[in-house]
Amino acid sequence: MLYLQHIHHIAIICSDYQASKTFYTNVLGFQVLAEHYRVERNSYKLDLTLNGQYCIELFSFPSPPARPSGPEACGLRHLAFQVQNISEAVNKLEAAGIETEPIRRDEFTGKYFTFFRDPDNLPLELYEQ
Known part of the structure; x- marks a missing residue:
């Protein structure tokens, strides 16, 4: 190993x-x-x-x-960043003109998360601590 x-x-x-x-x-x-x-x-x-x-x-x-990244393309699915407050982070992204998906709750951990895209449409995630 x-x-x-x-x-x-x-x-x-x-x-x-x-x-x-x-x-x-x-x-x-x-x-x-x-x-x-x-x-x-x-x-x-x-x-x-x-x-x-x-x-x-x-x-x-x-x-x-170009590299296909969705929907659910094979390979790296997304890059996730941890945040303290998901709503505050989403508000800051939206104020910067970045669209986000609706905030969802992880069915296994109960934590909140959302997805957004970088300038090349790469999927990124915010995950609340």
Whole structure:
């Protein structure tokens, strides 16, 4: 058995680097750890942290192919973020022009959650602590 310590990061390829950078930093609140432009690949690599923990690599590549993400496409289903107050978080997303699904209650844990999309239509979830 392989003994994993924790998830190191999640890599996301975006179609519009500036729009995604703005979304993940200004809307979701990630902080920029490092930003690199790789001339040979005509690509940006943006390292993002959340509360001091490195967790997302945001990449730009010229003309990346679209990846189906729904409904219920095979592969990574969604990326979930924990929040303290789901209603407050939804209000902030909606104030930023981000549509969310109605808040639902997890039938097993009783916790509240909702889904929304990033600029490339990747499914994201908010899950109340």
